[in-house]
Amino acid sequence: MGQEIAVPPLDTVRPLVSPVCAGMDLCGGCEARIEGLCAPLDDAMLADVAAAGENCTFVARDPLFHQGDEASHIYILHNGTARLTQLLPDGRQAAVGMRFGGDVLGFTASRDHAMGAEALGDLTACRIRRPELERLFRKHPPLERHFLDLCARELAAAQENLVALGRFTAEERVAAFLLSFIEARERRGHAGPVHELPATRADVGELLGLTLETVSRTVSAFRRRGWLRAPSPQTVQLLDRAALVQLASGGASS
Amino acid sequence: MGQEIAVPPLDTVRPLVSPVCAGMDLCGGCEARIEGLCAPLDDAMLADVAAAGENCTFVARDPLFHQGDEASHIYILHNGTARLTQLLPDGRQAAVGMRFGGDVLGFTASRDHAMGAEALGDLTACRIRRPELERLFRKHPPLERHFLDLCARELAAAQENLVALGRFTAEERVAAFLLSFIEARERRGHAGPVHELPATRADVGELLGLTLETVSRTVSAFRRRGWLRAPSPQTVQLLDRAALVQLASGGASS
């Protein structure tokens, strides 16, 4: 937003799983401190935020909150992965995104959560009551500005995803997902060439508007083309990132 | 956001074309003053905002700004309709949403606009330079809060649309579009049973991730079922709103 804040440089693909500016460590102990990303947050403020937060832990498939619950807290993820989902009246389920250490969840303008959040694997977070957050906003105006930046970035990410869901083929979506996921992990310091995928094929399908079979077939196709290895179904290693980037960006030269 | 602000009551469908809380008149002369919607904005602040704005007018298909342009201004729409679009490298185009009087366009955290905006028909707006907006934020902290609310609502709307694009059938999308569009117009005081649609079938298709032929066929199907009338291709009148709502909400009982 204001102040000519630079967009992180390593964003080669649309942020399909998590907004760009994640990883601004709001209350210490987050898995990744990303330096120089957004507004510099001063230590006194961070200490206040940390003091206001209540730590909590979750295991795989624990809900952080349910769709329809009153939005009484916001959550700041420390370690682990979560996903945001919405359930339709007839039982169809869609996922809106994945969130990682440093991301903020459950910050909404409406009284209730329009979507639920659940942990994918072990997860630690801290949560802050909404009235407490309002108090922090009043005490530290830059914090409110920080949330405005966060919100604007999440919005931009969601709008890019709209384009992907509206116009991308299955292969383009899976490529975009893999790249976006791996970049989000790398940005948080997970360097290894082999990446653990904390989501089932069904989870990925819900995120991309595809069925689990299509996700499986598409990953297999990428494997056959030598674009990636999958030592196990839950791990991936990219072998030809350029080919995937080409696909994932709505490739001009296909 | 904070302060227990009520979500507008007349929202029966997901806001597919425009975020819920549009229509908060930021600089006078807007086609619709919507009372009591969000934070009450005090007159001195509104006067300052109005003074900072520069009025501008557009005709059909004029660009307000292009994808990739530097985000030097934000735009507050007064009258008319605009749409946000993104062009993919290979020429595919997607639309992210439609915007109406009272909506804010072009407010982004990155230096450049990730998407373009164009007028659909005659349009009046006022634009404010970013540095000027920053100055207003400092002078009127509630204005910054107002933008945070706006942004959070736009985010929620975009995320709902993600679910629609990921999981809805063609008929569900078209139904959701028609309802959302008509509700947005009604909320701005356009009461009549017959609504002018300032978008071609191709425009609607780009918004919904469908082709123009599918949009046309779907509208025809609704017409045959007696759910709507279309005195001309560019006008619609709903005859059975309940049936459309049923479809558009991801109907449990189909």
Next chain:
DNA sequence: CGGCACTTTGATCGTGGTCAATAAGTGTGG
């Protein structure tokens, strides 16, 4: 009247969904 942009409708095709069978992995209890 001609030209043009948009819409409608039809015919056909293809991507991705659905249904189903098998395989592989994981944890539990005998």
Next chain:
DNA sequence: CCACACTTATTGACCACGATCAAAGTGCCG
């Protein structure tokens, strides 16, 4: 240690929704 149940992944066969290609039809403006 293996048998068993259970979850997840993979692959195949088939199908359907919506895309694509094509041809009229309609309204508007010069």
